[in-house]
Amino acid sequence: MARRNRSGDGLAGGAGRKPTIYDLARRSGASPSTVSAVLSGKATERRIKPATALAIEALAAELGYVPNLQARGLRRERSGLVGLIIATHEDRFFSSLSQSFDTRARRRGHCPVIASTLRNPEEEARVVRTLISYKIDALFIAGATDAEALREICAAARLPHVFIDLPSLGAPSVVTDNRLGAERLTRTLLRGAPVAASRLERPLFLGGVAGDFATVSRLDGFRKVCAEMGLAASDDQVLLCGYDPRRATATLEALCARLGGLPKALFINSLPVFEGVLRLFAALPDGAFTDIAIGCFDYDPFAAFLSFPVTMMRQDADGLVDRAYEVLDAGDFTPRLIAVEPRLIEPRTLYDHAS
């Protein structure tokens, strides 16, 4: 006898529940394997007569059949899910990355799953393990604190993974050319500052984490250009307050108190830190920040039109995702760095896809 008989004879059922291949098999007189072959595009390969295939497809359409991808994934050992870890959605760099990833994953017939972990290491590990439990086929990791821990978890699960703007020692990483970007950004910032060079003698670098690769590279670039221009760039001009807006506000506020005013040129490392800076500005009298010049590593279109000049370095989200997917496609997971150039966005200028 048949193993399944949710609705008895061959005619019952209908709009009750989502139909399965077994339902279609009963109603079409074919076997489940034939139905499966047809509906998973293997009709030719499995030598199904075109007429049979057409009949089954028609029935499937009529009953509104959709495959159960959990069942398919279980059997095939491939789910079609692909993950992306970001720090937060509320950061235009990450949300652009998400958008690139979403579009590209879907274009390839994958289902993107984007997870934000707020740079919390335990949360990162927990989320990655959850995604592994869901049997994702690959994982992109963009905004994480403990890259190596995640790499190990992925490796143990034999999960193909690529780091984005976050190099790992043990896996391929697609990174923005942070050093080069920071150099250009610093140069533009210092040259374009609307004040006498003498007042620029102590440009400030705000945001990021000491151990963080992106921060280190950007700081390198910043220091190099300061040196070139004969400006000081001592340790007290570098405030690595992390990526939290609150801490950025507090840190900058403390510095202002110490210095008796805002710096005239400010290199901001990441958009959330920039938000923290604005939070401080909100508490200051209007005139206090008219003659400041800001350079921000990462781009937000609204920041281009602030009341003071803001130059930004935009990471190429599309490029990063494209390169990362190429690594996946090539299937070569030897550790290496793949660099992508960022682009300078001048004040009062918007990024344009076309150019």
Add this chain to the structure above:
Amino acid sequence: MARRNRSGDGLAGGAGRKPTIYDLARRSGASPSTVSAVLSGKATERRIKPATALAIEALAAELGYVPNLQARGLRRERSGLVGLIIATHEDRFFSSLSQSFDTRARRRGHCPVIASTLRNPEEEARVVRTLISYKIDALFIAGATDAEALREICAAARLPHVFIDLPSLGAPSVVTDNRLGAERLTRTLLRGAPVAASRLERPLFLGGVAGDFATVSRLDGFRKVCAEMGLAASDDQVLLCGYDPRRATATLEALCARLGGLPKALFINSLPVFEGVLRLFAALPDGAFTDIAIGCFDYDPFAAFLSFPVTMMRQDADGLVDRAYEVLDAGDFTPRLIAVEPRLIEPRTLYDHAS
């Protein structure tokens, strides 16, 4: 004989692949059902001796066991996945919504799946069907063009779904109080405009879609306040150019050409439209937009510090998601509207979670 024997006797295997409950069963001497009971927290319910449970848990930890959630989902008919449809990640309203949703879903032990469909109706339908195929347990729909089509697809699949800021006739919807928000925003915009009232006689409403509920409500509010203040609000002051930045740029540009200049007060419906406005500004001489006042429905922190005053109406992302989840929890899917108040953000002011 045993049905499975991937690694022969009870001792082989190890770091080879991800262990399953069958591996743990062999190595612990218990049966798969016992292992399953222990590892899915049903040890007491299924009367497993604490000692046995501890032994199995220890072994699971040692071997790095993680459950296969596809298999679990298949059996249980509940996947643990919950979906959210948004228009785009590159819009602070939607990314705040994503962040709220991400945090809250994870807090409840769900796995959030966020999909952007760029307001494309076919893509929306395709994505919803895909999510249904993955057997998501519930779906929140925030940025869609054809709400009713999606509702039908969900209903046919018996998928619990809640609309967010996008009312459907046939399902519960959590919406921002758009009319009220628009009234307040318009009032502030017109009162705070840095120019004589006479120059305000033709405030402009830019962005949105005629059939769209949010647009209609916001426009209502805008018109009402214009009327109150004795200002004209005729149809040629209302430019429903959709939500695409490009079209917004072109539309506003055409208007400027016709009027011979920018309007003095501009109600912008949605952040992407605002980006389009900025794109136009980028092409204008610097002085062209110093005496404009802008009100934007939706909030982006950077927009608070532009070189002209920008008042914004921030939708309460956390509140929207909380209310939507409450609908799910209550299990009452009768069509209804649940309103959430938005909040006015004055120029040079940032939104603060605490207050």
Add this chain to the structure above:
DNA sequence: CGCGATTGCACAATCGATTGAGCAAAGCAG
């Protein structure tokens, strides 16, 4: 007409978990 190749399909195992049912052993009351 006879025989091998091809066509077209069905059977049944399998993926990894969950769960109702059943059963032996232990505990306990009388």
Add this chain to the structure above:
DNA sequence: CTGCTTTGCTCAATCGATTGTGCAATCGCG
């Protein structure tokens, strides 16, 4: 010691697909 309940576990079916294998029926060729 008998009979009943409780304890602690195992069995086997099941979720919905995929896929290796097998077997008739048909076709082609001489």
